[in-house]
Amino acid sequence: VDAPACYEADERPPLPHRPWLALNMVTSLDGATAVAQASAGLSGPADKAIFFALRAVADVILVGAGTARDEDYGPPRVAAALQAGRRARGQSDRPRLAVVSSRLDLDPGARMFGDPGLRPIILTVADAPADRRAALEPVADLVEAGVGQLDAGAMLDALHALGTGVVVCEGGPVLNGHLLVADVVDELCLTTAPILAGGPSTRLVVGPAVDPARGMRLDRLLEEDGILFHRYLRER
Ligand SMILES: NC(=O)c1ccc[n+]([C@@H]2O[C@H](COP(=O)([O-])OP(=O)(O)OC[C@H]3O[C@@H](n4cnc5c(N)ncnc54)[C@H](OP(=O)(O)O)[C@@H]3O)[C@@H](O)[C@H]2O)c1
Numbered sequence: 001v002d003a004p005a006c007y008e009a010d011e012r013p014p015l016p017h018r019p020w021l022a023l024n025m026v027t028s029l030d031g032a033t034a035v036a037q038a039s040a041g042l043s044g045p046a047d048k049a050i051f052f053a054l055r056a057v058a059d060v061i062l063v064g065a066g067t068a069r070d071e072d073y074g075p076p077r078v079a080a081a082l083q084a085g086r087r088a089r090g091q092s093d094r095p096r097l098a099v100v101s102s103r104l105d106l107d108p109g110a111r112m113f114g115d116p117g118l119r120p121i122i123l124t125v126a127d128a129p130a131d132r133r134a135a136l137e138p139v140a141d142l143v144e145a146g147v148g149q150l151d152a153g154a155m156l157d158a159l160h161a162l163g164t165g166v167v168v169c170e171g172g173p174v175l176n177g178h179l180l181v182a183d184v185v186d187e188l189c190l191t192t193a194p195i196l197a198g199g200p201s202t203r204l205v206v207g208p209a210v211d212p213a214r215g216m217r218l219d220r221l222l223e224e225d226g227i228l229f230h231r232y233l234r235e236r
Contacts, residue, residue, distance in 0.1 A: 001222055003046075007053040008085055010219075010231070012166050012187070018156040019164045021062075022187035023179065024054050025171055025204055032197035033173055033204055037070050042193045046224040051170075054189060056082040058095040058168035060121070060159055064175035065101035068112060073097065075115035095168070098123055098159065099140075100175055102149055104132035113139035121162070123155050152182035177207020180214060186234050188216060194226040 012020040026042045027033050035041030043051070055061060056078050063073060076095050078086065083093045097112055098121040112120050120140045124133075126147050133142060143162075145154040155178075159167060169179065179185050190204075216232035223229070 003049040004053040004056060004079075004082055006220075006222075007050065007189075008057055008082075010057075010187075012057070014165055015186075018153070018160050018184065019059070019167045020186050021156065021167045021169060021179065021184050022054060022058075022189060023169045023171070023176060023185050024051065024189040025176070026191040026193060027204060028193050028195045028197035030196045030198065031203050032199060032201035033171070034070075034201045035197050035199065039071065039171075042195070042197070043191075044193070044225075044227065046227055046229070047191045047193070050189065050191065050229055052079065054168050055095060056086065058166050059091060059164045060098050060162075060167045061095050062098045062100065062123075062155070062159075062167050062169040062175070064172050065099055065103070065106060066174060067170065067172040068097075068099045068106065068110075070172075072111055073099075074111040075118045075120075091165075094118060096121055098155075098167075100124075100150060100155060102128055104128050104136055106132075106136060108135050108139045121159075123150055123158060125150060150178070152178040152184050156182075156184055173202045173204060173206040176205045180205050180210055181207060183210075183214060183234075185214065188230070188232040190230045190232065192228045192230070 061076050078094050100123045102125045122140045122142045123145050126144045143158050145158040215235040217235045219233045220231040
């Protein structure tokens with residue numbers, strides 16, 4: 001399977017009122033989403049190939065502040081070979097990074113702020129600390145989408161207003177919980193690594209139970225070296 005071609009060919013029909021949202025996550029067989037506070041211990045070359053294939057279809061890569069910090073996010077890169085496809089779809093050469101945070105406890109010197117040509121978006125709240133806002137304004141575009149906490153619908157409305165068609169969310173579990181409550185996960189790309197990790201790691205989603213549980217339909221299942229790559233679509 002040619003991963004980029006496969007994920008590039010998938011349909012992500014534009015929604016009239018908000019972007020399409022694909023959630024991409026990796027877990028162990030026993031449901032761990034991190035080993036020693038990072039997902040690297042769960043990932044490998046095949047997972048990375050699909051991770052980058054998905055990034056190549058995104059207008060915006062959405063992450064929670066916890067993930068951006070723990071995984072030391074940098075400016076998104078897309079292989080030159082995949083940029084022609086992006087241009088053909090009317091997309092810019094690279095997706096933008098959007099980080100969700102109400103406390104704004106992000107270091108302006110962090111790697112993700114290192115490319116002035118691709119400033120991250122920070123989705124935040126109207127009552128975010130003024131000193132943190134002032135520290136980050138020189139390196140990022142701050143967009144307010146709520147008070148106290150961001151509602152996932154409001155986050156997507158804000159991205160829609162910026163012309164975003166496809167959002168690829170890379171977690172983490174707390175942000176995923178907000179997405180699940182708002183029922184905005186259209187696609188789940190879930191990698192299961194063939195290991196039992198144990199430990200205190202959280203599940204894929206942290207947050208309140210949702211009722212009814214969100215039904216998902218299996219669209220595709222790929223395998224390499226015992227690693228499973230599921231693609232589920234929301235059954236609406
Ligand atoms: N296995 C995988 O695929 C995968 C993927 C991603 C992450 N991870 C792992 O997950 C861990 C991090 O998990 P996490 O759940 O703490 O991370 P997270 O969801 O990335 O970050 C949580 C933080 O994001 C902000 N946030 C999220 N939703 C918000 C909302 N609706 N409104 C306002 N702020 C919001 C808050 O930041 P502020 O506190 O700054 O306001 C919150 O503390 C790391 O160990 C990482 O390695 C694993």
